Amino acid sequence: xxxxxxxxxxxxxxxxxxxxxxxxxxxxxxxxxxxxxxxxxxxxxxxxxxxxxxxxxxxxxxxxxxxxxxxxxxxxxxxxxxxxxxxxxxxxxxxxxxxxxxxxxxxxxxxxxxxxxxxxxxxxxxxxxxxxxxxxxxxxxxxxxxxxxxxxxxxxxxxxxxxxxxxxxxxxxxxxxxxxxxxxxxxxxxxxxxxxx
Amino acid sequence: xxxxxxxxxxxxxxxxxxxxxxxxxxxxxxxxxxxxxxxxxxxxxxxxxxxxxxxxxxxxxxxxxxxxxxxxxxxxxxxxxxxxxxxxxxxxxxxxxxxxxxxxxxxxxxxxxxxxxxxxxxxxxxxxxxxxxxxxxxxxxxxxxxxxxxxxxxxxxxxxxxxxxxxxxxxxxxxxxxxxxxxxxxxxxxxxxxxxx
DNA sequence: GCGATGACAGATTTCAATATCTGTCATTCA
DNA sequence: TGAATGACAGATATTGAAATCTGTCATCGC
Numbered sequence: 400x401x402x403x404x405x406x407x408x409x410x411x412x413x414x415x416x417x418x419x420x421x422x423x424x425x426x427x428x429x430x431x432x433x434x435x436x437x438x439x440x441x442x443x444x445x446x447x448x449x450x451x452x453x454x455x456x457x458x459x460x461x462x463x464x465x466x467x468x469x470x471x472x473x474x475x476x477x478x479x480x481x482x483x484x485x486x487x488x489x490x491x492x493x494x495x496x497x498x499x500x501x502x503x504x505x506x507x508x509x510x511x512x513x514x515x516x517x518x519x520x521x522x523x524x525x526x527x528x529x530x531x532x533x534x535x536x537x538x539x540x541x542x543x544x545x546x547x548x549x550x551x552x553x554x555x556x557x558x559x560x561x562x563x564x565x566x567x568x569x570x571x572x573x574x575x576x577x578x579x580x581x582x583x584x585x586x587x588x589x590x591x592x593x594x595x596x
Numbered sequence: 597x598x599x600x601x602x603x604x605x606x607x608x609x610x611x612x613x614x615x616x617x618x619x620x621x622x623x624x625x626x627x628x629x630x631x632x633x634x635x636x637x638x639x640x641x642x643x644x645x646x647x648x649x650x651x652x653x654x655x656x657x658x659x660x661x662x663x664x665x666x667x668x669x670x671x672x673x674x675x676x677x678x679x680x681x682x683x684x685x686x687x688x689x690x691x692x693x694x695x696x697x698x699x700x701x702x703x704x705x706x707x708x709x710x711x712x713x714x715x716x717x718x719x720x721x722x723x724x725x726x727x728x729x730x731x732x733x734x735x736x737x738x739x740x741x742x743x744x745x746x747x748x749x750x751x752x753x754x755x756x757x758x759x760x761x762x763x764x765x766x767x768x769x770x771x772x773x774x775x776x777x778x779x780x781x782x783x784x785x786x787x788x789x790x791x792x793x
Numbered sequence: 794g795c796g797a798t799g800a801c802a803g804a805t806t807t808c809a810a811t812a813t814c815t816g817t818c819a820t821t822c823a
Numbered sequence: 824t825g826a827a828t829g830a831c832a833g834a835t836a837t838t839g840a841a842a843t844c845t846g847t848c849a850t851c852g853c
Contacts, residue, residue, distance in 0.1 A: 407796085426806095429844060440798050445846065548789075549782060557782035561758035569766045585746060585754035592745075593790035604826085623836095626814060637828050642816065 407439055409447045409457070416458050424504065425511040430454070456519055459512045463523040467530075469494055474530045480538030481591060484558075487534060488587055491527075492565045496579075499571040510568050524559065531555040535594070544594045558590055604636060606644045606654070613655050621701065622708040627651070653716055656709040660720040664727075666691055671727045677735025678788060681755075684731060685784055688724075689762045693776075696768040707765050721756065728752040732791070741791045755787055 405411065415436040419428045430451050434441040448454040473487040499506045513520055532555035538544035539551075547554045564570050565583050573579060602608065612633040616625045627648050631638040645651040670684040696703045710717055729752035735741035736748075744751045761767050762780050770776060 430846090431844065441845080442799070442847085443797055446796070449846090451845065548785065553778065553782050554786070556779060557786045560761050560779055560783050561786060563761045563767075564757050570760075581750065582753060582757055585750050586757050588745065589751070589754045589758060589787065589790045591790075593786045593788075627816090628814065638815080639817085639829070640827055643826070646816090648815065 407437065407443055407447070411437065412444055412447055412454070413457055413461060416454055417461075420455075420458065420508055420512075421505060425455075425508045452515070455512055456516045459516045459519050460523075462509060462512070463519065466491075466494060467523070467526050470527070470530060474533055480534050480541050480543045481595060484531070484534050484538070484594075485587055485591065487530065488558075488562055488565075488590075489583075492562075492583055495566050495568065495571070496574045499568070499574055503571075506568065506571055510571070513568060528552065528555045528559050531558050538594070542596055545596045554594075558594075561590055562586055604634065604640055604644070608634065609641055609644050609651070610654055610658060613651055614658075617655065617705050617709075618702060622652075622705045649712070652709055653713050656713045656716050659706060659709070660716065663688075663691060664720070664723050667724070667727060671730055677731050677738050677740045678792060681728070681731050681735070681791075682784055682788065684727065685759055685762075685787075686780075689759075689780055692763050692765065692768070693771045696765070696771055700768075703765065703768055707768070710765060725749065725752045725756050728755050735791070739793055742793045751791075755791075758787055759783055 412433065415433045416428070419432045419436060422428075423432065430444055431441045433454070434444050437444075444454070448457065470487060470490060473483065473490045476483050476486065478486065498509075529552075532551050535544060535547070535551055535555055535558075539546060562583075564573070565579075565586070609630065612630050613625070616629045616633060619625075620629060627641055628638045630651075631641050634641075641651070645654065667684060667687060670680065670687045673680050673683065675683065695706075726749075729748045732741060732744070732748055732752055732755075736743060759780075761770070762776075762783070
């Protein structure tokens, strides 16, 4: 509502867009709203983002990037690779679950954005799979994991896919079930048994 | 449209409801439509099903039941348990994928019904998990699978969860990707490695 | 000169009036 | 007598006119 004297940057627009999405949800958030928050005309927003879709895509990217950053430390702990893998998967599940439980509406908004930007999501998944692959590679070097039958990336992808139920927002509704924790642990130990030497 | 002289049974109503859902989709299918197909007044439909929701639930149940029946033969082949497990999982994936690919609109309808009837879906999943558990039990007896670390049912559940991406209709959109087959094979061999003696 | 503006056309959404549907039940008919 | 009917009240969906939004661009002012 208040006009600031700061220069208008892509960064500031993204922040405003996030705020508007949070407040009004994905269906009602408009470019005009974003401009109003920034105290500029909506034409100015279009100087930085070609379309509304591009703006929302950029927000999605930012949002997903945060998960990558939050998980990075778990890739490079001093622990043995098998423990690191469990730690990484647990951190991912905890992260997603905390978000979903803490603010279900925001999660719903997020899911809509994800549905709109599958290309961004694909790239994001590739990053996550890379992090798993790095742990598997270390595990192989340490002798904790057996030599993979197939290439590292597709094994990493298999680990990602096998645990999909516990990080894919499409399943967020199941995460509050009383046995979600047990189900997660069971799948993780299944995966560990498959990988361990 | 044509009035038949046959007596009105729950079975005939369910068939008509399926037809109406197929033709108009979940949003536009009405009880009046169902009655029209049967050539009766909608009041007569309410003699057999208390509400529209109950009617749709019954259709969902019937629909899911067909999967259970189609998979039953795969539980009891003469094959060793590990091959049977792969066979069962492959059959489930193929079944779902054929449905999704063959008639995407019908699949979308089905997904809406599933969303409306989570209790029915939960019971259905339990049946599928039971089928897996039976294969695991045989495998343990045959010495093909290692003694389970945890109880059979929760291991079976873990197998079901780990392969979720390849049977949960929520992921139907991914099944036509060129690498879906490979991803499936990778997860199945991961699961097999975890279970084998 | 360069970022910002706001009027504009066409696309999309909202809103309220209208129509249809759900679920009930007193009545009919075989 | 017991299945089937259809009129009905309240809930839900449809529709089309009015309002708002998206994306462009000629113009402004620092």
